[in-house]
Amino acid sequence: MKNYLREYRKSAIMSKEELGKRSGCSAQTIESIEKEKYEPSLFLACRIAREVGRPLDKVFCLEVKGWWEYV
Incomplete structure (x- = not known):
C-alpha cells in the first residue's frame, strides 16, 4: 500500500x-509504515490520519497495476 505519511507527518x-x-x-511502527514495510490495521490507519490532520484516503492508497489487479 502506497502512503504519504512521511510528507504529512513532516508538514x-x-x-x-x-x-x-x-x-x-x-516510533518503529511509524518508520516501518513510512518505508512501506508494514501495513497498518484500518483502526491504526484512521488514528494516524486523524493525528496528521488529513483524510485517510490522502495518507494511504492502494496502487492499482491494471483494472483487474491490486498491488
Whole structure:
C-alpha cells in the first residue's frame, strides 16, 4: 500500500515518536509504515490520519497495476 505519511507527518512538524505516542503505536511502527514495510490495521490507519490532520484516503492508497489487479 502506497502512503504519504512521511510528507504529512513532516508538514505537521511531528516526530515519529510523537506521532506514535499520539496514535497508540511505537516510533518503529511509524518508520516501518513510512518505508512501506508494514501495513497498518484500518483502526491504526484512521488514528494516524486523524493525528496528521488529513483524510485517510490522502495518507494511504492502494496502487492499482491494471483494472483487474491490486498491488
